[in-house]
Amino acid sequence: MASLISCPHCGTRPKEEFSIRGAVVARPQPGAKEDAWYRYVFIRDNPKGRYQEYWHHAAGCRRFLVVDRDNLTHEVFAVTDATEFAKNAEVAR
């Protein structure tokens, strides 16, 4: 019937406004070996539980968001703009 995601830009919205775009995986550097590219494109962990996925707010701000949630209980831990998320990840690295 419904799930709600709180977009950091638009507020709380129903899942119908979003398009789930898969696991958040960093793109390899252009010079990376083929194996790295292979993993980036084809290999996913598919965990049961906490998972970070791209949710594209297709019917809202059209930003890519990183939704950090439990795919079993649908508990959402955080929703971050993907650009912001990448910057934070870089800082953490």
Added chain:
Amino acid sequence: MTSYRLDSGGLVNRSYALTFSFDGKSFKGLDGDTVASALLANDQMLMGRSFKYHRPRGPVTAGSSEPNALVTIGSGARNEPNVRATVAELYAGLTAVSQNRWPSLSFDMGSVNSLLSPLLGAGFYYKTFMWPAKFWEWVYEPVIRRAAGLGKMVMEADPDRYEKSWAHCDLLVVGAGPAGLMAALTAARSGVRVILADEGFRFGGSLLSENLNIGGVSAADYATGLIAELASLPNVTLMPRTTVFGWYDDMVFGAVERVQKHVASPSPDLAVERLWRIVAKRAILASGAEERPLVFGGNDKPGVMTAGAVRTYLNRYSVAVGSKVAVFTNGGSGYRTAADLAARGVEIAAIVDARAASEDVVPAGVRVIRNGAVVATKGRKRIDGLVVERAGFQEEISCDALAMAGGWSPIVHLMCQRGQKPVWSEEKQAFMAPDVGSAFVAAGSAAGTDTVSAALRDGAAKASAFARDLGFAAYEANIPDVEGEYDASFAPLWYVPGAKDKAFVDFQNDVHVSDLGIAQREAFRHIEHTKRYTTAGMATDQGKLGNVNTIGIVAGMRGVSPAEIGTTTFRPFYTPVSFGALAGASRGEHAAPTRTSPLHGWAKKNGATFVEAGLWYRSSWFPKEGEKTWRDSVDREVRNVRENAGLCDVSTLGKIEIFGANAGEFLDRIYSNGFLKLPVGKARYGLMLREDGMVFDDGTTSRLGPNHYVLTTTTAYATEVMTHLEFASQTLWPDLDVCFTSVSDQWAQMSLAGPKARAIMSRIVEDDISDAAFPFLAARTVTLRGGLAARLFRISFSGELAYELAVPAGYGEAVADAIMEAGREDGICAYGVEALNVLRVEKGFVTHSEIDGRATADDLGYGKMMGMNKPDFIGKHLSTRFGLTAADRLQLVGLKPIEADKEFKAGAHLLKENAAPSMASDQGFVSSVCYSPTLGHYIGLAMLKSGRERIGERIIVWDGLRNSEVPAEVCAPVFVDPGNTKLNV
């Protein structure tokens, strides 16, 4: 006919009689009745037949858990089966029909199933009718289907309107009984935004059914006062006739409101049902408790109902369910029913109490049989007596109704719909609501309170806690004294053993105690297995009444606590929801949005036949007088474009406006071919890949300024490409100075193609568009005669001299009209997407028929468009991986039939000559086919193994679906003007 309506009292409007019919017979009820209460008032206890054994049945409840009294209401297309008569609001002109009987309710042939019942026990259809296997489909199943079942569907379209709506609140209160009303009012007085929903047509819950005095007034009047205050508050939304049927993620509740189910002719301006999605910060479940039936032999006969239901019919509807009523109880509820009936002058046959002793007040002159049990009932269409057993002695007692009180089960379904299971309480001998976190709690008897005053206090306390929690000043409710409460406690009695007749646990599915025993013996012991094997708890009522007894009995058989058995899984919907409500307004023309091009009006004027392409309506071809088939029109359009000129609507292409100092760099990484050096004023064909190396989309991108581009996509991939660019700019390269937005709807875009295109376009555009001034792939802003600014692109999808002209959408139709007028002397025609397709196949241009997600750039003959010198672009890195560079990959080729009059179709496969027609010898497939009026025969594009090396080879086009084999010659994919002599003029 005896009237069971009492002379006074009740919450029915005696000055407003309603005429209705049941099984064709006319009855009179009162405003405020349900169908069941009105039928009972008219001595119509028999209301249906059971599912399997076709046993006569009457109502066993007065509410939404009713398993027996299912009727079909309405006629014609408004025929609605399986409506519970116990909640169906009576209206003048209502027609109700009983179900699952033939030829009539009182004489039902199907009841012979009762005689076959030894064969029809639990799991019967898994064991019986197994042989011969063929008989299942032809004999057994049709017979069983006719014999078993509930109501029948009509095949007419539903004439009524439905809709969906969202609602938002701080606090949702589910159930408007004492706890719910008090919770809603307490929160509302604090300023909380409250929604109060109740499935009934009148708020009040048990306050409408119980004979109590609250603060000096009757319980019903007290409820009326609370409701009046709630109705006066602006922050309160009252939703009667609304069942909250589901609890979903993130505190979203699903509810269905029966807006016009209680009127004979619904208004066409209103929905008959409205589906609500209610977003609540907090919620209180005040859904009350269900009284459990007792399980004894013959407990399903008409006239046997729960003690609480008897009180509801008596106190709310002023209907005595019988003239001499017996009571079988294991707690205080039975005594209260006897007292209420006695007070209204109804004779009490006896109170049979399973317990040895109790402190309940016995009405004067009423016999109590302690340590007693009902072991059988007499009568068929209505009971006329009981057999009571005590200390080994049996006694017959005559009566015409039996009130049974088996204890209480809190109604906790909603709180268990997201995975949590209810929790068994030894103290309450019931399953209680689980802890589901701090935002959703149960209150009142749903939380196990025993009295109305406790329910009122509990509702108030939980509401004020939520109000504080939400930052509102808490309001301390003033709870008045409640006089006349009774002790609702009970001692568990799961079933009365030793019954000769069936002792039913699940009335709707005809599951009796021995069925549960079979399931245990045959190892279907897990409660979920027991459910499926016996069907206990299935069908429309999902075991609301029977499940707890099922669990208790199974626990008893296994010698464990009900806690160890646990419950089956609770899922939405709490009660059945119509498909109409779930679909809402999304049907017919509202099922999906449609998109119309700015040239839609122009196409219509020119007689277009439209085709749905995704959400778009596109002009497909433009038939002229005398043309008999679509091919006649398309062939003419194609010839005319090749000989003169044609105008085609290409507005549906995706258009993305791109800005920024790094826009060129961005495009260079998006496309496989280079874009850094694209000059201002020029268009370039570009190929986008997916990261896995496959081609994703194609189109032209034009540079309008140093930092300004406009990119076009195919119609089908407009949204996907936009998303792709957003993904790239936001997640891959957020540091690039680039920004973009879709301008797809801003421009009406039309393609003018053909040898006379320039002559015609010159009459429209002021600028010099000679080949020298405006060569192939020029892309510039131009001025139309009269001053309108437009964008002109010299690009071609047909191989002809062609221009695409983009004008602001509102002018599209006028400009297209002007071009048609300007081209009249040159024989211009309108052409549609069918001709567009023929023109591009003739020229060997690809679309998503070829770009099907499996083709690389090289497969399509675009190997030179792979800018492998660029450091990075999407798809580069995996484009050279194993398999993508294999010599036997499928490559784009052309096909023409050896015999010119032969036809083949897209989707056909390719075989070597003399190869067996099987996928084992598959050489590729045909991607696009058309009849080429230019060449006078069919042509095709195909993906063929090592195709480019096989030009000139004879091959078989094998169409396994149509069982045809057509010999064809492999050729280059460009059929018309391979030297581009027509393009560069």
Added chain:
Amino acid sequence: MALTLLHRHVLDDHISGFETNANPNHLSVFRRPVIFSVLAKVGQERAVGAALEAAADIAVRTCAPGEWLAVSQTSGSETVAGQLSAIVDASSVDQSDGKVLLTVSGPSVRKILAKCVAVDLHPDAFADGHSTNMLIGHVTGNLARTGADRFEIIVPRSFAGSVFEELMEMGREFALTAAFAGD
């Protein structure tokens, strides 16, 4: 030869022009509003947003971080284009023909819109002047509150017919009328 080109509104086919007087619940369609998409250079979203807010006779509708619609009912297209091109680090593109602007107003407006949008439109949650992109029926559009009982909707032109019909259907219960503004 000078072309005389008639400008057509996409809803011309949907609104007869013979409506009776507007009811309390009414939908108005604006024929030729000026609407531009404005995009901020990455990192300059705040500055561009502030400059946009300061621009005269332009109503600003928020689409996304760094993306707005600049709407004007009073200025001409060139004026607005000029104002926008003066904003540093902003790019803008005319969408006046690509978007359809309508307003829905009246005492039942929230009940009508609740059937079309999932967003809470209570004034405490969606104040006057607030605007955002959202799903309106089946279509993505921009919704703004422009008064206590008045909302503005901007949707892509190709979808406008569907959105209009959907709004009218949802407004039937409340006798919603429709007309071009000023007609």
